[in-house]
Structure formats: structure tokens, C-alpha cells
Amino acid sequence: MSTLVTGIGELVTNSGEVSADGLDILTDAAVVVDEGLVAWVGSASAAPAADNLIDVAGRAIIPSFVDSHAHLVFAGDRAAEFAARMAGTPYDGGGIASSVRATRAASDGELRALLATRVAEMRAQGTGTVEIKSGYGLTVEDEARALRIAGEFTSETTFLGAHVVPAEYADRRDEYIALVTGPMLVACAPHAKWIDVFCEPRSPHAFTGDEARAVLTAGRNAGLALRVHGNQLGPGPGVQLAVELSAASIDHCTYLSDADVDALAGSGTVATLLPGVEFSTRSPYPDGRRLLDAGVRIALATDCNPGTCYSSSMPLVIALAVREMHLTPAEALRAATVGAAESLQCKDIGRIAVGKRAHLTVLDAPSHLHLTYRVGVPLARVLDVGEMT
Ligand code: NIG
Ligand code: FE
Numbered sequence: 001m002s003t004l005v006t007g008i009g010e011l012v013t014n015s016g017e018v019s020a021d022g023l024d025i026l027t028d029a030a031v032v033v034d035e036g037l038v039a040w041v042g043s044a045s046a047a048p049a050a051d052n053l054i055d056v057a058g059r060a061i062i063p064s065f066v067d068s069h070a071h072l073v074f075a076g077d078r079a080a081e082f083a084a085r086m087a088g089t090p091y092d093g094g095g096i097a098s099s100v101r102a103t104r105a106a107s108d109g110e111l112r113a114l115l116a117t118r119v120a121e122m123r124a125q126g127t128g129t130v131e132i133k134s135g136y137g138l139t140v141e142d143e144a145r146a147l148r149i150a151g152e153f154t155s156e157t158t159f160l161g162a163h164v165v166p167a168e169y170a171d172r173r174d175e176y177i178a179l180v181t182g183p184m185l186v187a188c189a190p191h192a193k194w195i196d197v198f199c200e201p202r203s204p205h206a207f208t209g210d211e212a213r214a215v216l217t218a219g220r221n222a223g224l225a226l227r228v229h230g231n232q233l234g235p236g237p238g239v240q241l242a243v244e245l246s247a248a249s250i251d252h253c254t255y256l257s258d259a260d261v262d263a264l265a266g267s268g269t270v271a272t273l274l275p276g277v278e279f280s281t282r283s284p285y286p287d288g289r290r291l292l293d294a295g296v297r298i299a300l301a302t303d304c305n306p307g308t309c310y311s312s313s314m315p316l317v318i319a320l321a322v323r324e325m326h327l328t329p330a331e332a333l334r335a336a337t338v339g340a341a342e343s344l345q346c347k348d349i350g351r352i353a354v355g356k357r358a359h360l361t362v363l364d365a366p367s368h369l370h371l372t373y374r375v376g377v378p379l380a381r382v383l384d385v386g387e388m389t
Contacts, residue, residue, distance in 0.1 A: 001034075001035075001051045001052065001386060002032055002033065002034040002039065002050040002051050002052070003032070003033045003034075003050055003051065003052040003053070003054060003385050003386060004030060004031075004032050004047055004048070004049070004050035004052070004053050004054070005030060005031045005032075005033065005054045005056060005061070005360065005383065005385065006030040006044045006047055006053065006054070006055055006056070007030075007044065007055040007056045007057050007058060007059075008026075008028070008029040008030060008031065008044065008056055008058075008059070008060070008061045009027065009028070009056075009058040009059060009060055009366045009367075010025055010026075010027055010029075010060040010061075010366060010367050010368065011025065011026040011027070011029035011031065011041070011060070011061050011352065012024070012025055012060070012061070012062040012063065012333065012352070012368050013025070013026060013041060013063070013351060013352045013353060014063055014334060014337055014338045014350060014351040014352065014353075015041075015351055015352065015353040016351070017353075021334070022330065023330045023333060023334060023368070026041070026042075026043070028043060028044050028045070029041070029042065029043060029044055029061075030042065030043070030044040030046075030047035031061070031352060031358075031360065032047065032048060032050050033358040033360075033385045033386070034050075036357060036358055036386070037355060037356065037357060037358055038352055038353060038354055038355065038356050038357075038358050039354065040354065041352060041353060041354060052386075054383070054385070056362055056383075058366060059362050059363055059364060059365065059366070060362070060363040060365055060366055060367050060368055060370075061352070061360050061361065061362050061363070061383065062126075062333065062337065062352075062360075062361050062363065062368055062380075063128075063337040063338065063349070063350050063351055063352050063359060063360070063361065064126060064127060064128025064129065064337070064349070064359035064360060064361040064382055065125075065126050065127040065128065065129075065314035065336050065337060065340070065361065065380075066127075066128065066129045066299075066301075066336070066337055066338075066340035066341045066344065066346075066349055066350050067122060067127045067129065067130045067131065067301050067302050067304070067312075067314055067340065068129075068131045068156075068249065068272060068299050068301045068340035068341075068343045068344050069131060069133075069227075069249075069251050069272055069274060069301035069302070069303050070122075070130050070131060070132055070133065070301070070302055070303065070304040070305070070312075071132075071133045071135055071136070071160070071303070071304065071305035071306075072114075072115050072118045072119065072130070072132050072150070072304060072305075073103070073111055073114075073115055073132060073133075073134060073136060073137075073146040073149060073150055074099045074102070074103050074111075074114070074136040074305070074306050075099075075102040075103045075105070075106035075110060075111065075114060076098060076099050076101070076102025076103065076306065077102075077306065078095050078098060078099065078306045078307055078310075081095045081098075081307065082280065082310070085280075085281060085282060086282065090281075091233070091281045091283075091307070091308060092202075092203050092204070092205065092233065093164055093198065093200065093203040093205040093206050093233075093307075094203075094204075094205055095307050096135075096136070096163060096164045096205065096307060097164070097166070097167055097205075099136045099306045099307065100136050100137070100138055100164075100166060102136075103136035103137060103142065103146070104137060104139070104142050108145065108149065111145075111146070111149055112149050112152070115132075115149060115150065115152075115153060116153070118304065118312060119153050119154075121312045122304075122312045122314075123381070123382045124381055124382075125312060125313050125314060125315060125378065125380055125381065126314060126315065126361035126363075126380030126381055126382055127312070127314055127361075127382070128349065128357075128359030128361065128382055129154070129156065129341075129344070129346070129349050129359065130153070130154055130156065131154065131156035131157075131158060131194070131301075131344060132150040132153060132154050132156065132157055132158065133150075133157075133158040133159075133160040133163075133196055134146035134147050134150065134157075134158070134159055134160050134161065134163075134188065134192075135160030135161070135163030135196075135198075136163070137161075138161065138163065138164070138166040139166075139184075140179070140183050140184045140187045140188075141187075143159065143161045143184055143187070143188050144184075144187040144188050144191060147159060147188055147191035147192050148191050150191075151191050155193065156193060156194070156344055156346075157191060157192045157193055157194070158192060158193070158194035158195065158196045158227060159185070159188040159189065159191075159192040159194065159195045159196070159219065159224065160195075160196045160197070160198070161179075161180040161184045161185070161188065161215075162177075162180050162196070162197040162198065162207055162211070162212070162215040163198050163206075164198060164203075164205035164206055165205060165206075165207075173211070177207075177211055177214055177215065180215055180218075181214055181215060181218035181219075182218075185218055185219065185222050186222075189219075189222040189223060189224060192224055193224065193225060194224055194225050194226070194227050194248075195215065195216060195219030195220075195222075195224040195225075195226060195227070196226075196227040196228065196229060197211075197212040197215045197216060197228060197229065198229040199211075199212035199228055199229060199230045199236065199237065199238040199241060200229070200230070200232055200233050200234075200236060200238070201236055201237070202233045202234045202236065203233055206229075208237075209236070209237030209238070209240075209241055212228065212230075212237075212238070212241055213241060213245070216228070216241070216245050216247070217245070220245070225248055225345065226242070226245055226246070226247035226248060227247055227248055227249045227250075227251065227343075228241065228242040228247050228249070228250045228251065229251050229252055230242060230250050230251070230252060230253070231250070231252055231253050231254060231255045231256060231260065232252035232254050232255075232277070233254075233255075234255050235255045235256075235257055235260075236255070238250060238252075239253065239256065239260040239263060239264060239271075240259075240260065240263055242269050243263045243264060243267040243269050246267075246268060246269065247269050248268075248269065248270065248343055248344070248345055249269065249270045249271075249272045249299065249343040249344075250264070250269055250270075250271055250272065251272040251274060251301070251303070252272075252273075252274055252277065252303075253271045253272070253273060253286050253291075254277075254278060254283055254284065254285075254286050255286070256286060256290075256291075261290065261291060261294045261296065262294070264291070264294070264296040265294045265295045265296050270297045270298065270299050270339065270342055270343035271291055271296050271297070271298050271299070272298070272299040272300070272301055272340070272343055273286060273288055273291075273298055273299070273300055273301075273321065273325060273335070274300075274301055274302070274303040274309065274317075275300070275317055275320035275321050275324060275325060276302050276303060276304075276309035276311045276313075276316060276317055276320065277303050277308045277309045278320075278324070279309070279320060280308055280309040280310070280311070281308050281309075285320070285324040285325050286325065287325060287326060288321055288325035288326055288327045288331075288332075288335075289325070289326035289327065292327070292331060297339065297342060298335045298339055299335050299336075299339040299340040299342065299343040300314070300317050300318065300321050300332060300335040300336040300339065300340065301314075301317065301336075301340055302314060302316075302317055314336050314380070315371050315375075315378075315379065315380050316375075316376075317336060318332040318333060318336050318371050318372060319332075319371065319372045319375040319376075321335065321336075322372045323372070323375075329368065329369050329371065329372045329373075330368070332371075332372070333368050333371065337350040337351075338350035338351055358385050359382070360382070360383040360385060361380050361381065361382055361383065362380070362381060362382075362383045363379045363380050364379045365379050
């Protein structure tokens with residue numbers, strides 16, 4: 001069944017046909033979708049016939065957001081920790097232990113229902129693809145369970161057994177690393193595309209550069225591709241390690257030295273910025289402009305998680321990146337779509353072009369500029385064009 005989507009006042013394609021780094025915008029446009037893929041893009045007046053018709057009456061359509069960093073498999077609530085932070089208590093990763101306790105205690109059905117609600121919340125705000133990490137189980141069984149359930153919702157699953165050292169291993173860090181790089185990896189690798197590690201020597205709960213290297217190397221040997229949490233709480237080795245190991249993405253990048261920026265600029269590693277985290281931890285925002293001007297490829301994502309940012313809103317992330325990280329609205333939208341798709345090494349999302357997956361997000365607005373201009377207003381939703389692949 002084909003569907004003609006017409007009446008598109010502004011169509012952001014990111015197709016790269018007009019400019020490699022612009023949004024590539026068509027006006028008075030139409031798109032034909034067939035079997036979940038984009039079959040035709042062009043002027044509404046030249047559109048071919050199709051089985052179904054959707055007229056969006058002058059609204060803007062953009063590629064659906066790609067949320068390339070989220071921790072959605074968890075139970076429990078840490079609103080009190082957020083309130084304490086707003087009153088001055090700094091974040092150090094210690095609160096993760098409380099989410100681990102609640103997640104271990106939850107049944108499969110409870111976790112699945114919580115995850116379904118969170119994914120639906122994302123779609124309702126325009127997100128078409130989400131990466132989902134484990135990391136609140138931290139036993140062999142609980143990490144594998146989290147990835148199995150995450151795999152019911154996305155193919156972008158990430159093993160994050162090295163999120164923090166769990167309480168029962170606090171005095172035996174080496175044993176926990178051996179578990180993560182041994183039996184836990186064996187149980188989790190079949191359910192994951194990626195491996196990630198929270199590399200943050202400043203946190204007593206997270207991992208040093210050497211520990212992170214051991215985790216990532218083991219993951220790569222098990223066939224997983226690499227992502228890194230780094231440079232979140234202060235300067236650290238995360239960026240250099242990610243570049244050295246050719247990780248697809250280094251996420252957070254809140255504190256970057258000039259050497260970090262130089263290393264990223266000459267690399268294939270995408271810098272993923274998570275401004276919802278700076279918002280929710282009252283931290284300084286990194287300068288996205290500095291990265292773009294240096295030639296670094298960037299992505300934007302929510303990091304939706306119970307601790308540092310319990311928001312699933314990509315429009316909020318875009319608005320924060322424009323206001324606080326000095327990106328233009330076009331640069332922020334690019335980073336939240338095709339930039340994030342690059343960080344996941346997915347070529348078939350983040351753009352609206354023939355042959356790409358038909359992930360279309362419609363805005364109750366005439367232009368993508370309204371995502372930032374009308375901050376806080378729920379304008380974006382995924383357009384239902386039949387079964388989404
Ligand atoms: O990306 N930094 C480590 N992990 C998450 C936070 C997890 C939590 O506090 O529950 C993050 O910010
Ligand atoms: Fe994270």
C-alpha cells in the first residue's frame with residue numbers, strides 16, 4: 001500500500017543534494033511512502049498517485065528525531081534526588097544504585113510496560129528511532145534481561161554493564177570488571193549491537209580510563225561496536241580513549257580541552273551532546289559552536305534516564321542546544337536527526353530521500369524554526385504512514 005503525503009509547507013530532507021551541511025528544504029512538497037520506505041520526494045504539483053492520501057495542510061515535515069542515547073529500562077523514581085540537586089547537591093553517579101535496586105526488584109512485565117510507555121512518549125514527541133541501554137541491572141541475568149526487553153522496541157541496543165560498580169563489588173572493582181568483560185558480556189552480546197562504559201575517574205562509582213579501555217576492548221572482541229560516556233563531570237580521558245578506539249560516539253563532552261577538540265576533529269567519532277543533562281544537573285553547557293567550528297561531527301540526544309535527565313523530549317534538547325550551546329536552529333535539527341543517525345552508523349534514517357525509511361515527523365507549525373521559537377509547545381509527532389520499519 002502506498003501513501004501520498006501532500007500539502008507539506010516546508011519539507012526538511014537532509015538529503016545532501018543541495019548542500020552537504022545544510023538542511024535541504026523543499027516548499028509545497030509531497031512524499032510518497034511505499035512499504036515503509038520513501039518512494040518519491042518532490043513538488044506537490046508533480047506528485048504521482050498513491051493508494052492513500054494524507055494532506056498535512058501546510059505544516060512542516062522533518063526527518064523523525066533519532067534519539068541516539070537513552071537509558072529507558074528502569075524502575076523507581078529519583079525525583080527527590082533531582083530536588084536535592086536543585087538545592088545544591090552535586091551529581092556524582094551515586095544515585096544510580098537506587099535505580100539498580102528498583103530495577104532488579106521489578107518483574108519482566110513491569111519493565112516492559114514502563115519501557116513501552118517511555119517509547120510511546122518519545123514517538124508522541126516526534127522521535128522515530130531510539131537507542132536503549134542496559135545498565136540498571138548490573139548482574140549477568142539482570143543486564144541480559146534488560147537487553148532482551150529493549151530489543152523488543154529497538155535494534156539499537158547497548159550493553160552498559162559498566163555503568164557503575166554495584167554496591168556488592170565496591171571493594172572488588174577488579175572482580176566486577178572481570179565479570180563485565182567475561183560472563184556478563186557473553187550473556188549480553190547476543191542481545192546488543194553496542195557496548196558502552198561510564199568513563200569518569202572523578203566519580204568513585206564510575207570507571208577509570210584503563211578500566212574503560214578493558215571493557216571496550218573486550219566488547220569489540222565480542223563483536224560489539226563502541227560508544228562511550230565521557231567528560232561529563234570534569235576533564236578526563238574519555239574523549240581521547242573513544243577516538244583512539246574508533247568509537248562511533250563519545251557522549252556528554254561537557255568538559256573538553258583543546259586537545260580533545262583537536263582529536264575529535266580529526267576522527268570518525270561523533271561528539272554527542274546531551275543538553276538535558278546540563279539542564280537537570282545544573283552544569284555548564286559545552287559550547288557546540290566550538291565543536292562545529294573545529295570541524296567535529298556532532299549529534300544531539302536526550303540521555304533520558306531517571307538520574308541526570310528524565311526528559312524524553314528532543315524538541316527541548318534542540319531548543320537548549322540553540323539557546324545554550326550556540327547552535328543555529330538548522331544545525332541543532334541536523335544534529336538531532338542525521339547527526340544522531342551517523343552516531344548510530346545508520347544510513348537509512350535521519351534523512352527523507354528515496355530508499356530511506358519513512359520516518360516522518362510532522363510539526364503543528366509552518367517551519368522547523370518553530371521547534372526553538374515556540375519552546376515548550378508540543379508541536380512534533382511522528383506521522384503515522386502505516387507500519388513503521
Ligand atoms: O548518562 N552518566 C552516567 N549515566 C547516566 C546517568 C544515570 C543515572 O544517574 O541514573 C547519564 O547521565
Ligand atoms: Fe547516559
